[in-house]
Amino acid sequence: MRLILLGAPGAGKGTQAEILSKILNVPTISTGNILRAAMKNGTAVGLKAKEYVDAGKLVPDDVIIGIVKERLAQPDCENGYILDGVPRTIPQAQAMEEMGVAVDCALSIEVEDELIIERMSGRRTCKDCSQTFHIVSNPPRVEGVCDFCGGELSIRKDDAPETVKSRLETYHKETEPLKSFYENLGRLKTVENQPGIEATTAEIRKTLGI
Secondary structure (H helix, E strand, O other), rough: OOOOOOOOOOOHHHHHHHHHHHHOOOOOEEEEHHHHHHHOOOOHHHHHHHHHOOOOOOHHHHHHHHHHHHHOOOHHOOOEEEEOOOOOOOOHHHHHHOOOOOOOEEEEOOOOOHHHHHHHEEEEEEEOOOEEEEEEOOOOOEEOOOOOOOOOOEOOOHHOHHHHHHHHHHHHHHHHHHHHHHOOOOOEEEEEEEOOHHHHHHHHHHHHOO
């Protein structure tokens, strides 16, 4: 299955992508993780992306599309993939269609803005491997320590309430129209937010028939 996950920042796309990746046995392509790695390593693309991320703005299409195209050419994507964080704009989606990036379904996770602001303030990210946790819904086994690599967990700048509000405004203006784009192609499915991660996963499996 070739799947795109849509939804506002903090809607739980990354968490659900990891779960679906194991269920479907396909890789998750998270542009957020790729970009964070590039920013941490101080590459030319990473430094360029950091300017936009720090300002709560979307990274330019040429950077995103280049990363995605390169990643999807790798052998592990032959049997399918899950795209998390791309496309974010109509031009990106159109460019991907023109590139021949096949998509079976665009799944939108619907969450209210107020809940997202509350949810993201509790998010913690590993400084070393970029894994994310949540102090309520997905806490680490040891407070402040990553379960996967033992790295330090911290609040990212773009999870701060003022930055989240800015990102939500950008999402509604630039990314939410993608729902209509994929609906017109007959590929859109929506899932209402559920009280917990497992309940949301169950609803997604029901919607996708997996």
